[in-house]
């Protein structure tokens with residue numbers, strides 16, 4: 355392939371843009387990141403995001419690049435999406451969906467209330483999707499919600515963005531010739547997390563209870579905790595086989611051994627941080643001790659670095 359200075363520059367620009375999207379704010383200088391909420395950064399980055407489509411098994415695919423990972427089930431009952439992405443990427447999501455099938459989007463499931471999984475709700479509802487979620491997702495979207503660790507206050511979502519099929523217990527849905535099992539997690543990443551299992555194809559979308567290869571965000575402002583995250587990770591590991599395709603909230607398509615590695619990382623860092631806190635150390639002293647140092651190269655490459663993850667763990671031990 356021939357290159358010239360112009361295309362090299364535009365390719366570099368493209369790579370830089372897509373890396374910012376992929377890596378969230380990690381390329382931003384820390385001082386800037388502190389000034390701008392990650393919510394704003396991620397929403398803006400979505401405008402430049404590339405959408406990657408991965409066909410998984412049967413009629414299930416995954417779209418990566420606009421907020422949390424989106425699962426898509428195609429079929430004559432209409433497409434079902436698990437999570438809604440960010441509307442700034444709407445044109446490219448629309449193209450990706452059209453590339454999978456001609457079925458209109460009729461169903462949307464939110465795995466939890468966070469903006470990078472629900473910002474697209476209003477748009478998808480406007481083109482015909484009925485929205486299913488846990489009652490706590492509707493609760494948090496319905497009113498002003500502050501997330502302290504994002505330094506961001508979300509106004510109530512527009513009425514078209516609110517889920518109308520509300521889960522309070524686990525549910526089974528039959529659609530497009532297959533069965534979906536929706537299961538609520540006791541509070542973990544938030545108090546609104548659900549998993550979606552495509553039972554016939556052995557695919558499990560575990561949403562933000564699993565960040566494949568990255569430290570997770572934990573939302574203490576709406577019921578999340580490190581111990582809840584560990585319980586959810588244990589439940590996920592116990593539930594899948596070596597053949598199960600695991601869709602994480604963020605990061606590439608995963609499997610059981612990656613789920614187990616994530617669980618082990620959570621447990622180890624929790625123990626380290628708890629031991630330092632028990633010595634009477636303040637949060638800042640524990641962060642300065644760098645308890646995640648051995649893990650940062652593997653897990654710290656996305657929006658949550660070792661210091662922020664230490665802070666999130668410290669709050670819960």
Ligand SMILES: [Zn+2]
Pocket residue numbers: 466468543562603
């Ligand atoms: Zn989340």
